[in-house]
Amino acid sequence: MLKSTEIHTPIGPLLLVADRRGLCRIVLPGCDPGRHGRTARTSAHPLFADVARQMDAYFSGRETPFHLPLSLHGTAFQLAVWQLLARIPFGTTRSYGELARQLGGVSKARAVGAAAHANPLPLVIPCHRLIGADGRLTGFAGGLALKEKLLRHEGIVVSGSGKIKKIIEKQPDNR
Numbered sequence: 001m002l003k004s005t006e007i008h009t010p011i012g013p014l015l016l017v018a019d020r021r022g023l024c025r026i027v028l029p030g031c032d033p034g035r036h037g038r039t040a041r042t043s044a045h046p047l048f049a050d051v052a053r054q055m056d057a058y059f060s061g062r063e064t065p066f067h068l069p070l071s072l073h074g075t076a077f078q079l080a081v082w083q084l085l086a087r088i089p090f091g092t093t094r095s096y097g098e099l100a101r102q103l104g105g106v107s108k109a110r111a112v113g114a115a116a117h118a119n120p121l122p123l124v125i126p127c128h129r130l131i132g133a134d135g136r137l138t139g140f141a142g143g144l145a146l147k148e149k150l151l152r153h154e155g156i157v158v159s160g161s162g163k164i165k166k167i168i169e170k171q172p173d174n175r
Contacts, residue, residue, distance in 0.1 A: 003045045007052045010059050011146060014123075018045050022069030025120045028142035058123065061153070063090040066124045074118065077103075081115035088129045091154040093164060095133045109133075117141065123150075135164045 002024070004017045012029030050068060057064050065086075072079060084099050096116075100108040116127040122141060128150045132138045137158060140147035148158045158164060 005045070005048045007048070007055060009055055011142075011149065014055070016048055016051055018047050019071050021071035023047055023051060023121060023124065024071040024073070026122055026124065028122055028146065030143065030146075031141055055123070059153070065090075068124065070121065070124070072120065074115070074120075077111060078115040078118055081112050082119060082121075082125045085116065085119065085125045085127050085130070088126055090126075091156060093129045093131045093151070093156060095131055096138075097133050099130070113139070129154075131164060137163075 002017055002019055004015055006013045006015050014029070015025075015027035016023065017025035017027070047069065054064070054066050054068065058066070072082060074082065080103055081099060084102055088094050096109040096112045097106045099112045100106050103112070112130075116130050117139060119125050119127045119141075122128065128140055128142075128147045130138070137144050137147055137151075151158060151164075156164060
């Protein structure tokens with residue numbers, strides 16, 4: 001049985017969906033939650049509090065990776081792409097071609113894009129950090145405006161033409 005809840009974040013509400021094994025879907029603001037099947041709405045799943053806490057850390061600017069039990073379902077290629085995406089550090093980007101080369105050839109760049117588009121866990125698996133070979137922002141389930149907002153949050157400046165301009169060095173956290 002799938003369980004779901006909504007958490008509030010600076011980018012809007014996120015719908016979280018989990019099964020008994022772990023987090024299996026995050027629905028971004030403005031995306032259709034209906035295509036993801038029926039879920040029982042509850043906040044009782046013990047994982048939801050951990051997700052909310054880690055999302056708070058992310059949106060507070062702490063560069064902490066997400067450590068959550070995940071329940072991923074996809075093809076072997078999709079799982080390989082999602083694993084590489086999860087390794088892209090906060091405040092950095094990679095091109096589709098770079099990931100394709102890691103998977104055996106630059107000719108797989110479109111397939112990487114398709115796998116990124118199928119990513120069920122945006123933010124946790126940071127597909128917003130993927131850019132075109134020319135440095136331009138390309139597709140994102142939540143739209144390019146949200147992608148740009150997430151990249152800016154991570155210190156990446158995007159020009160008016162939608163191209164990565166520069167990466168701002170983060171100041172050390174003196175807390």
